[in-house]
Amino acid sequence: MSGAIILTLSMGIRHGFGLWLQPITQAQNWSRETFALAIAIQNLVWGLAGIFMGMVADRFGAFLVILLGAVLYALGLWGMAYASTPLMFALTAGVLIGVALAGTTYSVIYGVIGRNVSANKRSWAMGLAAAAGSFGQFLMLPTEGLLMHWFDWQIALVVLAAAALLMMPFAWGLREPQLRIGAGHVREQSIVQALREAFQHRSFQLLMAGFFVCGFQVVFIAVHMPSYLRDHGLAPQVASYALALIGLFNVFGTYAAGVLGQHLQKKYILSAIYVLRALVISVFLWAPLTPMSVYVFSAAMGLLWLSTVPPTNAVVAQMFGLAHFSMLGGFVFFSHQVGSFLGVWLGGFLYDRTGSYDVVWFIAIGLGLVAGLLNLPIKEAAVVRQPLAQGANA
Structure with missing residues (x-):
């Protein structure tokens, strides 16, 4: 429950950043690329910092990592509200919040789950935590929309900064006083040995490549779809409802993916998700753009949104x-965040130069098909290691 609430706050706040694109760029007289670059930096820093946060959490537990993340999140949101230059905006919305997300989201929370849930229930437990966090995204989007309606955009961000600090008491529930690697497991490799083994493993490489595509698609949509809809004459609340629907249906999608992962090979689940995303985006672009078509698209994408994460x-x-x-989960997630960087930045870059998001939509479709193929050859079996000589444990 503590992990789900932390994910609710962390991912819920982050899920609504696209709502601030036009208010901030119009108030500061910045281009969309300026905003997009800061969020792109955020995603890249999130992925890079996640590797090191994961190392610390593996060694010392998640408690202190989450405390640090909550404080940095609050500072980043406050700085995002009052940054007066693109550089300060990139440092606060980009760097500070990026590090904060690394300490308060999936790599750290799933580490606790992995160490404390048996293998036969692990996929289900990860899906359950992600589903609970996704419900928070559904709740947070209308909340953020109301905050922007009641206050100006700066005060709304300050209120969210205070909300981020609420993660701190819930971190107590994820303490691991006697950190254990899992029943029957020992730390039989050093960090360097574990990294060498993983990066030489073909299936690990393919998994990272597929997750790159996931990041490209979801962050491009989350950040740029509100502006895309407003550009086409739809009311601002349509974007808020659309993102909320993504969060709501994400609850069902992530939980279903976790349950299916207990019964089916996970590579087939992942392959199907990526191909279905390409299909859903294609239909969305082909159909007439109306509020109803947006809501149907959002519901369908929500089912596929973070359902890649548990498997x-x-x-x-x-x-x-x-x-x-x-x-290792942090490294896979870093690949996701490189994709996120490119998705959100290319969205702003190509929009400023072409006046349209069409090229990036088509790239998202093509990458979905590629990722569907890349996941099929993955071998999910445990790696076979040679026994270490006595005393060689790192």
Whole structure:
């Protein structure tokens, strides 16, 4: 429950950043690329910092990592509200919030789950935590919209900064006084050995490539779809309802993916998700753009939104065990965030130069088909290691 609430606040606040694109750029007289670059930096920093946050959480537990993340989140949101230059906006909305997200989202929370839930229930538990967090995204989007309606955009961000600090008491519920790697597991590799093993593993490489595509698609849509809809004459509340629907249906999608991962090979689940995303985007672009078509698209994308996360993380744990799970999951997530960087930045860059998001939509479709193919050859079996000589444990 504590992990779900932390994910609710962390991912819920982050899920609504697209609502601030036009208010901030219009108030500051910035281009959309300026806003998009800061959020792109946020995603890249989130992925990079997630590797190191994962290392710390693997070694010392999640409690202190989440406390630090909550404080940085609040500082970043406050700075996002009052940054007066693109550089300060990039440092606060980009760097500070990026590090904060690394300490308060999936790599760290799933590490606790992996260490404390048996293998036969791990995929289900990850899906359940993600589903609970996704319901928070559904709740947070209308909340953020109301805050912007009641106050100006700066005060709304300050209120969210205070909300981010609420993660701190819930971090107490994720303490691991006697950190254990999992029943029957020992730390039989050093960090360097674990990294060498993973990056030489073909299935790990393919998993990272697929997750790159996930990041490109979801962050482009989350950040740029509100502006895309307003550009086409739809009312601002349509975007708020659309993002809320994504969060709501994400609850069902992530939970279903976690449950299916207990019964089916996860690579097939992942492949199907990426191909279905490409299909849903294609139909959305082909159909007439109306509020109803937006809501149907949002519901369909919501089912596929973060449903990649439970099976992806479960495959990492299944292949390499739990000793370095948060760290290796952090590397996979870094690939996701490189995709996020490109998706959100290209959206702003190409819009400013072409006046349209069409090219990026088409790229998202093509990448979805590629990711569907890349996941099919993945081998989910645990790696076979040679026994270490006595005393060689790192």
